[in-house]
Amino acid sequence: MNRIIKRRTLTVLKTLVAAVLLVIQVYPIFYVVTSSMKTTDDFRHLASYALPSAFNLENYVKVFTTSSMLTYFKNSIIITVGVLIPLLIISFMAGFALSKIHFKGNKRVLEFLMLGLMLPFQVALIPLFTIFNNLGILNTYPAVILPQIAFSLSYSIQLFYSFSKFLPDEIIEAAIIDGCSPFRTFVEIVVPMSTNSLLTVATMQGVFTWNDFINAYTFTKSTAMKTVTLGLNDFVGFMGTTDWGATFAAITVTVLPTFIFYFITSKYMMSGLTAGAVKE
Missing domain, CATH: 1.20.5 (Single alpha-helices involved in coiled-coils or other helix-helix interfaces)
Incomplete structure (x- = not known):
């Protein structure tokens, strides 16, 4: 009992x-x-936790008519895609090679790459700003994309290295024996088998890149190059007065793509995170 x-x-x-x-x-x-559905009067007269007085979408209209939100979305999409494609290709190939190709010093190479995990990105902001300024690429897409690729490589390579350790060697060896070149084996056999791990890294790094503020704030200066995270500042007016309804609407449309992307890929992401947990 x-x-x-x-x-x-x-x-x-x-x-x-x-x-x-x-x-x-x-x-x-x-x-x-x-x-995001509250009017100015609602913010003045209702409690902060109260529901809006009426269903109101004017703030969402204001977001896209009084600011350059579409431009910000375009910039964020270009930067996110520009980071993910090279990052996935380089880190996946590096992680797989370090895991499956045994050569002298491969452990040392992995340890060297893992040093990047101990280096905070913030310590490199001023040197990178100086370098990009001398190169004349400030306020361009490469100035925002390149640092994010560089500082995401260590973590991504470590994940792909862990995933690749548990790919069956027998399948890869059989493909080589049947006449597949190493590159063809990688593209036609390894990549399809690693879909979950690819989606895991793409989801994690995609969300980080989309939500990035410090890169875009440091290396861009014009409205035409702003990302969605910087665009939220458009609704702060003179003397710091803020249009809270439009600000909350802008926050909603900013985080919505990441929510949708995560919910679509969450099943594959969980499978990828647990793929290397137990060896069968």
């Missing part, structure tokens, strides 16, 4: 903790979305 009571008590406590955590995680999103 005591065991049953303990189990039920434990179940109730777990449910309560899960409910509290769910509210803590979901409420900020709910607050932003509902606030």
